[in-house]
Amino acid sequence: xxxxxxxxxxxxxxxxxxxxxxxxxxLVAPLMIGIAAYLIVLFTGFAGxxxxxxxFFLLILAVSFVRSRKLGKTKLTNSMFNVVITGGALLAFxxxxxxxxSLVSKGFHGIxxxxxxxxxxxxxxxxxxxxxxVGHAIIGSSMMVLIATAITLPLGILxxxxxxxxxxxLTRLVRFVVxxxxxxxxxxxxxxxxxxxxxxxxxxxxxxxxxxxxxxMLPTVARTAEEVLKLVPEDLRSASYALGxxxxxxxxxxxxxxxxxxxTTAAILGVSRVIGETAPLILTAQSISSFKFNPxxxxxxxxxxxxxALLQIGTEYSMARAWSGALxxxxxxxxxxxxxxxxxxxxxx
Amino acid sequence: xxxxxxxGDRIFRRIVTAGALTSLVILxxxxxxxxxxxxxxxxxxxxxxxxxxxxxxxxEDGTTAAEFSxxxxxxxxxxxxxxxxxxxxPLSIAGALFIEFYSSQRLKRTLVSLLDLxxxxxxxxxxxxxxxIFSSIAEKWSFLLNSYLGxxxxxxxxxxxxxxxxxxxxxxxxxxxTPIITSISREVYSRTPRELVDTCxxxxxxxxxxxxxxxxxxxxxxxxxGAMLGLGRALGExxxxxxxxxxxxxxxxxxxxxxxxxIASLIATRFGEATPYELKGLLAAGxxxxxxxxxxxxxxxxxxxxxxxxxx
Amino acid sequence: xSQIENSTTxxxxxxDENGTTMNEMTASGESTAVADRPLGLETRGVHAWFxxxxxxxxxxxxxxxxxxxxxIGPSGCGKSTFLRMLNRMHEFIPSAAMAGEVLMNGNxxxxxxxxxxxxxxxxxxxxxxxxxxxxxxxxENVLSGIKLANLKVPNHDEVVEKCLTRAGLWKEVKDRLNxxxxxxxxxxxxxxxxxxxxxxxxxxxxxxxPCSALDPGSTLRIEETIHExxxxxxxxxxxxxxxxxxxxxxxxxxxLSDGGPGVLxxxxxxxxxxxxxxxxxxxDYVQGxxx
Numbered sequence: 026x027x028x029x030x031x032x033x034x035x036x037x038x039x040x041x042x043x044x045x046x047x048x049x050x051x052l053v054a055p056l057m058i059g060i061a062a063y064l065i066v067l068f069t070g071f072a073g074x075x076x077x078x079x080x081f082f083l084l085i086l087a088v089s090f091v092r093s094r095k096l097g098k099t100k101l102t103n104s105m106f107n108v109v110i111t112g113g114a115l116l117a118f119x120x121x122x123x124x125x126x127s128l129v130s131k132g133f134h135g136i137x138x139x140x141x142x143x144x145x146x147x148x149x150x151x152x153x154x155x156x157x158x159v160g161h162a163i164i165g166s167s168m169m170v171l172i173a174t175a176i177t178l179p180l181g182i183l184x185x186x187x188x189x190x191x192x193x194x195l196t197r198l199v200r201f202v203v204x205x206x207x208x209x210x211x212x213x214x215x216x217x218x219x220x221x222x223x224x225x226x227x228x229x230x231x232x233x234x235x236x237x238x239x240x241x242m243l244p245t246v247a248r249t250a251e252e253v254l255k256l257v258p259e260d261l262r263s264a265s266y267a268l269g270x271x272x273x274x275x276x277x278x279x280x281x282x283x284x285x286x287x288x289t290t291a292a293i294l295g296v297s298r299v300i301g302e303t304a305p306l307i308l309t310a311q312s313i314s315s316f317k318f319n320p321x322x323x324x325x326x327x328x329x330x331x332x333x334a335l336l337q338i339g340t341e342y343s344m345a346r347a348w349s350g351a352l353x354x355x356x357x358x359x360x361x362x363x364x365x366x367x368x369x370x371x372x373x374x
Numbered sequence: 375x376x377x378x379x380x381x382g383d384r385i386f387r388r389i390v391t392a393g394a395l396t397s398l399v400i401l402x403x404x405x406x407x408x409x410x411x412x413x414x415x416x417x418x419x420x421x422x423x424x425x426x427x428x429x430x431x432x433x434e435d436g437t438t439a440a441e442f443s444x445x446x447x448x449x450x451x452x453x454x455x456x457x458x459x460x461x462x463x464p465l466s467i468a469g470a471l472f473i474e475f476y477s478s479q480r481l482k483r484t485l486v487s488l489l490d491l492x493x494x495x496x497x498x499x500x501x502x503x504x505x506x507i508f509s510s511i512a513e514k515w516s517f518l519l520n521s522y523l524g525x526x527x528x529x530x531x532x533x534x535x536x537x538x539x540x541x542x543x544x545x546x547x548x549x550x551x552t553p554i555i556t557s558i559s560r561e562v563y564s565r566t567p568r569e570l571v572d573t574c575x576x577x578x579x580x581x582x583x584x585x586x587x588x589x590x591x592x593x594x595x596x597x598x599x600g601a602m603l604g605l606g607r608a609l610g611e612x613x614x615x616x617x618x619x620x621x622x623x624x625x626x627x628x629x630x631x632x633x634x635x636x637i638a639s640l641i642a643t644r645f646g647e648a649t650p651y652e653l654k655g656l657l658a659a660g661x662x663x664x665x666x667x668x669x670x671x672x673x674x675x676x677x678x679x680x681x682x683x684x685x686x
Numbered sequence: 687x688s689q690i691e692n693s694t695t696x697x698x699x700x701x702d703e704n705g706t707t708m709n710e711m712t713a714s715g716e717s718t719a720v721a722d723r724p725l726g727l728e729t730r731g732v733h734a735w736f737x738x739x740x741x742x743x744x745x746x747x748x749x750x751x752x753x754x755x756x757x758i759g760p761s762g763c764g765k766s767t768f769l770r771m772l773n774r775m776h777e778f779i780p781s782a783a784m785a786g787e788v789l790m791n792g793n794x795x796x797x798x799x800x801x802x803x804x805x806x807x808x809x810x811x812x813x814x815x816x817x818x819x820x821x822x823x824x825x826e827n828v829l830s831g832i833k834l835a836n837l838k839v840p841n842h843d844e845v846v847e848k849c850l851t852r853a854g855l856w857k858e859v860k861d862r863l864n865x866x867x868x869x870x871x872x873x874x875x876x877x878x879x880x881x882x883x884x885x886x887x888x889x890x891x892x893x894x895x896p897c898s899a900l901d902p903g904s905t906l907r908i909e910e911t912i913h914e915x916x917x918x919x920x921x922x923x924x925x926x927x928x929x930x931x932x933x934x935x936x937x938x939x940x941x942l943s944d945g946g947p948g949v950l951x952x953x954x955x956x957x958x959x960x961x962x963x964x965x966x967x968x969x970d971y972v973q974g975x976x977x
Contacts, residue, residue, distance in 0.1 A: 035733040035744065037783035040796045041774070075511050099836045100803075103580035110476060113468025117556060118485075120549035121492040124503045131506070183393025191390050201675065202398045208603070208671025209404065209664070210610025212638045216660040217404045220411055240404075243397060273386030301496025304612035307642055329498050336502060336617065344506065351499055358494050479780050569817045573879075576775060578807035578886055579834035587834060591821045 058084045082112045125355075132352030135345050140353075144326070146315035150335055150343035159350050161316045165231060165326035169310065170296050172235035172320065177243045178292050182281075185250030185291075189257070190276050200251075207244035214240040215305030223309060231320030234310030234327065238299040246295040253287030254280070286368040293368070297361040301354055303329040328354045405664060412658025414651075415442055423658065424448060429623050429640070431652055442655030444637060444662060446625045450540065451636035451663070454615065455608035457544025457629060462552045463601050469552070470559035470597075471585060489560070493553035501617035504546040509618070512542040516630045531630040538620035540634040546614050551604035558603065562596030562681060563589055599678030606670040610663060612638035637663040723750035725789075726890050726920030727772060727809075732786035733947070734767050734776065741767055743947035745786070747939055749890075754912060754921040756935030756956065758928060760976065763941045764948030765924045769892050772922065773809040774802050790890070807835055810888035814895045816875035818867030818882070825863040827878055831886040845885055853881035854911045873904020880911060891915060893923040897930065909934045928972060932960050940968045 043051065062080035065071060071080055086108050093104035140158040148157030184203060188196055218237040223229055257280050265275040281288075306312070312330035317323070328350055335347040409416075416423060419442060426443025473485045504512075516536040523529040536542075566589045574584035615636050621643055622633035635643075641656050641663075648656060727749040734742035742764040749755050757765045770776040772788055774795060787794040795805050818827045828846045832839050839845055846863065850856040855877040859870070867878060876896055883891060893912070897905040912921055912934050925931050931938055938960075939953035952959065952968045963969045970976060 035731065035785040037733065037735040037785055039777070039783050040798065041777040041802070073511065073514070075514075097836065099580055099583060099834070103582040106582040106585075107476070110468045110471050113465050114472030114476075117465040117469035117552050118488070118492075120500075120503070120508070121488070121495065121553070123507060124495060124499055127503060127507055128499075180393050180396050183390050184397065187390045187394035191387050191394075193387070193391060195391070195395070199394045199397070201672075202401060204675045204679075205668060205672045206397050206401055208606045208610075208667050208674075209401070210612070210638060210667050212610065212612045212641055213404065213408070213660050213664045213667075216641065216657060217407055220407050220657060240400060243400070247397065271380050271386075272383045274382070276386070297494055301494075301498065303496070303498045304638070304642060307612075308645060329496060332498055332502065333613065336498075336505070347502060351502055354496065355499070358496075359491065362491060362494065567817070569813050569815060570819065572775060572778070573811075573813065573817055573819075573882075574834060575778065575803075576773065576806055576811040576813075577831035577834050577883065578803045578805075579831075580803055583834045587830065588819065 054088065055085065058088060082108070085112075128348065128352045128355050131345065132348035132350075135349030136352065140349065144315050145331075150338050150346060151340050152342065154342060154345055154349075157346070159328065159331055159346075159353055161314065161326040162328040162331040162350065163353070164316060164318065165310070165320075166300060166328045168318075168320045168325070169231050169235040169238060169327060170300055172232065173238040173242050173299060174292050174296060176235070176239045177246045177295060178288070180243060181246030181250045181291060181295070182288060184247040185254045186276055186281075188251045189254040190262075190272065190280065203244050203247045203251075206240075207248075209240060211237075211241055211302050211304040212308070214238075215308035218305070219308040228322055229309060229311045229324045230322055231310050231317075231325035234306050234325065235320065237305035237309045238302060241302060241305065242295040242299045245298045246291045249291035249294050250288060253284045253291060256287070257283060290365045290368045293361050293365040297358045297365075300357065300361075301329055303333050306330050307333075328357075401668075405661070405668075408657050408661035408664055412654055412661050415655045415658040419443060424662070427623075427625065429644075429655070431649060440649075440651055440655075442652065442658070444640070444659045446623055447635050447637045447640045447659070448662065449625055450634045451609055451638070451666075453627070453629065454540050454544050454547060454619070454634065454636055455605055457541060458547035458551055458608045459601060459605050461545060461548040462555055462604060465548070466552050466555035466559055466600070466604075467597065469556040470563055471589075473556075473560050474563045475581060475585060475589070486560070489553055489557055493557060495550075495553075497550060497611060498613050500546050500550050501614040504542070504614060504618045508546065509537060509542060512545050513537050515545075516541055520630050528628065529630055530628050532628075533631060535632045536630060538618055538632045539630050540619060540626065541629040543615050543619040543634070544629070546618055547608045547611055550611065550614060551607050554607060555597075555600045555604040558600030558678065559593065559597045562593040562600070566592045593681075595677055596681035599674050599681055602670055602674030602677065606667050606674060609636075609670065610638055610667045611636070612642050615639045616642050723753075725749060726751040726753075727922070728789045729772070730787045730789065732768070732771060732788065733784060734764065734771060735781075735783040736779065737781040737783075740947040742771075743949050745950050747950060747953055749920055749922055750937065751920055752916055752918065753936040754916045754923060754934055755937045755939060756931035757922065757924045757939050757941060758926075758931045759941035759948070759951075759971070760943075761926060763943035765941050766894055768941070768948070769811075769894050769922065769924050772890075772892055773806050773811055775811065803835070807831075807837075807886045808888050809890045809892065810883035810886065811892045812876070812879050812883055812894070812896050815899055816872055816879055818870070818875050818878050820866070820868050822867055823864045824859050824867055824870070824878060827867045828881050828885050831882055835886060837886065849881040849884045850878075852884055852911070852915065853877045854907055854914075855881060871904070873900045873907060876900060876904065876908060877911065880908070880915075884915075888919060890920045890922070893921065895924050895926060898926065905930070928960075928974075932956055940965075940971060942967055942971075 059081055062077050062084055065080055066077045071077070086105065089104045089108050090101070093101045135154040137155055139155070141163065142160040143156075143158030144161035145157045184199065187193065188200060214237045217240070218233050222233045222236055226233070261279060261283065262275060265279045270279070306327055306329060310327060310330070311324040312334055313324045313326050317325050332347045332350045332354070335343040335350070419426065423443050424445060426441065426445050428441045428443055431440050473482055473489070477485060513536045516539060519529050520531045520536070524531065570588045570592070571584050574587055579587065616639040619634050619636075619639065620632045621635040621639060623635065624633065626634050637659050641660055644652065644656060725748050729745055729747045732742065732745040733740070745768060757769065759765055767776060771784060776782050776784065784796070788796060790805070790809065793800070819830055822830060825846050828849050829842055832845070847856060847860070850859065855874060858874060859865070867875070870878060897908055900908070909930065912923065915921055923934065935956050937953065938956045940951045940959065941948050942951045943949070952963060952965045954964070959968060960972050963972065
């Protein structure tokens with residue numbers, strides 16, 4: 026009864042997956058239901074895209090109910106929840122998809138080459154969209170973010186090193202505090218820096234803004250730094266100690282260099298966390314409309330505040346500018362994400 | 375075990391420990407400063423700071439004293455945040471289940487990236503989107519809600535102006551906190567032991583049967599932790615509420631009525647013209663908000679950490 | 687060789703309160719060719735892939751009704767994958783693909799239109815690591831399959847007692863049915879899992895190395911249980927332990943992989959496989975020369 030027959034070439038198939046034709050057939054019903062819903066929307070009180078979506082959902086639910094009823098209670102419940110969960114998930118994703126779509130569709134009107142290197146010094150918010158720009162805000166945001174990184178990256182690394190290398194008695198406390206700190210509301214961070222720095226220096230400043238951003242950025246950087254350092258294999262440290270190296274030498278010269286890209290990722294993720302923050306800047310850096318390169322005295326522009334100011338004016342062109350600024354900001358955040366993802370795989374493990 | 379460290383190591387360890395403790399120092403300083411600066415207000419108002427109904431700077435000639443209390447704003451904070459949570463939680467759970475159990479490998483990867491990106495959307499975008507795109511839809515829903523359920527006190531609306539209400543603000547906040555809750559829930563659900571899920575199928579169960587029997591009980595504490603983190607975020611949200619909710623300093627439990635506020639937006643609104651004394655009031659308010667969000671976050675952190683630990 | 691010979695005594699279905707007695711008797715299926723017996727399950731030309739990785743090639747096996755078939759062979763040759771194809775658990779792995787037929791009562795369970803969930807009520811599975819549902823009591827665990835499939839069962843307590851008895855666990859837990867499933871020892875948990883699988887009344891039970899995580903005492907108790915179960919249902923058991931295979935199974939199927947896909951080298955009555963196998967590789971394996 027033994028068989029060692031390898032001469033027949035068998036073809037792998039997936040009989041549990043619906044075939045292409047039956048998948049196509051499966052789309053016919055939802056399509057018909059969609060059209061039916063559209064017709065009902067036209068002729069009754071259900072209005073708008075959301076009315077159509079609700080109708081579509083209810084009709085699909087009804088059709089699933091009728092189809093699955095004869096299969097027994099468990100299959101029926103399964104089908105119903107299929108629809109409910111898919112619908113719920115779509116509803117959850119809808120706002121973000123709407124935002125991404127709006128960013129592009131409403132924001133791209135105001136984008137032209139000069140948008141990136143002009144400011145709003147001579148342009149009013151209601152001027153034509155080919156005038157003025159967001160350059161000053163980009164510079165301001167970049168400066169504040171750079172200062173914040175310069176502050177939080179070393180502190181975050183120290184925190185990570187403490188948690189993974191030194192591992193002292195306060196480890197659990199430090200970890201808990203770092204995690205809890207990420208819940209500090211952004212306005213409270215702004216309020217704190219206002220009370221301490223702005224009042225004492227008697228001036229709003231980009232520097233104060235970057236301090237407020239640092240408070241919000243530190244937890245992200247510290248947490249990512251810890252995760253990255255945790256990935257360093259224990260053998261690496263042991264080998265270093267076995268060679269007689271002291272802990273500090275070992276940490277500085279062996280462990281940290283291997284996680285260089287990971288730490289860069291930590292910085293990048295921290296930046297993407299704070300670059301869109303508005304509330305803290307209201308109280309610390311406020312906003313201006315022209316280029317400025319000194320972050321230490323006086324107000325300074327930033328992309329979120331640029332958007333905020335234009336938003337409150339509310340006219341057609343100012344809103345268009347606000348969307349364009351938002352599009353630029355989202356693109357920056359997106360690029361940061363892409364870079365962080367590519368770096369994330371680079372450390373040798 | 376006593377380890378003897380060299381001098382270099384001792385210095386190294388001191389520096390590292392100091393650096394690690396900065397977070398603790400900052401946190402403590404924030405609390406301390408806010409309390410110290412706001413202390414005068416606490417002294418002057420006592421418990422009325424929380425329970426009173428006025429935020430007034432008093433009259434110019436000093437005959438009426440300034441009186442600051444955050445009662446309505448504190449309640450407003452909680453109302454708006456809870457509306458957001460009630461809506462966001464079921465949607466987030468549905469989203470997490472969908473990504474983990476109802477989508478193909480490729481779709482799952484796309485959706486997880488989308489989720490991460492959504493979590494990074496700055497809150498001001500939600501204000502922008504809320505005003506320009508969502509408010510008309512939300513107004514319509516409010517109107518419908520009032521038409522059918524207006525007899526219920528919560529949904530009554532005297533002014534019949536639907537728009538900048540706690541309900542709308544709550545909906546926008548829901549969209550804002552859904553990414554976090556979905557992310558954490560999805561992560562917890564993905565850690566359900568494979569054999570338990572397989573056993574459900576092997577016993578002849580359906581996908582929903584497996585989810586109901588094994589996945590959701592397993593993930594319960596993680597999801598609760600995630601929900602609390604989302605709540606913490608909603609409690610402290612400033613810009614979106616500032617832009618959407620019509621700030622009126624009065625207790626308002628009719629969520630469809632166009633008035634309300636939360637502590638954060640109060641601070642942002644009054645900050646610009648505040649007298650020194652009023653500023654102290656704002657700082658006292660900030661202190662209360664700080665303690666509130668800190669407690670919620672600490673509880674959430676311990677719940678999430680515990681959920682991650684005792685899974686064998 | 688002699689050690690193997692002496693241990694190919696098969697236990698009879700003499701289950702009394704003190705456990706089975708070790709009678710030396712010939713295997714009940716020894717003189718009856720497999721093809722003459724009614725088949726609980728049959729596979730024809732079964733292949734398995736994970737992505738483009740071919741892991742099983744052309745498996746043709748027949749599982750007679752009310753018998754125990756052991757799937758033996760060195761680790762990594764696809765026995766567990768094959769087992770999972772018998773109740774369509776294989777397809778839950780995203781990159782999985784297959785070819786061939788798996789026939790139960792003459793019907794291919796992979797045919798389109800087959801209700802996979804209903805099929806799994808008939809073909810049950812016990813996994814390697816005991817995994818009672820942690821959030822449920824012992825009683826709820828036993829009834830969980832009934833609840834999942836929403837089967838109409840008039841008397842829950844009767845079912846619980848019957849299944850726990852068949853799994854050899856009733857005496858030990860009858861006074862604490864409301865204790866948590868996780869409060870039992872490893873061997874007891876595995877027997878609970880067996881009881882849970884039996885509650886939905888399968889005709890075939892697949893067992894994936896059910897004793898590998900257990901101590902010898904629990905292992906022996908479960909082997910006794912398998913004997914008793916085989917009076918009524920068909921059992922297919924994957925095992926690494928050759929002594930266990932010879933103790934427990936009526937038929938054996940020997941799988942082997944030479945780095946390529948796993949193939950079925952030989953399948954026959956256990957006694958014959960261990961004393962006088964047809965293929966030299968089988969002989970080498972059962973003599974312990976490799977694996």
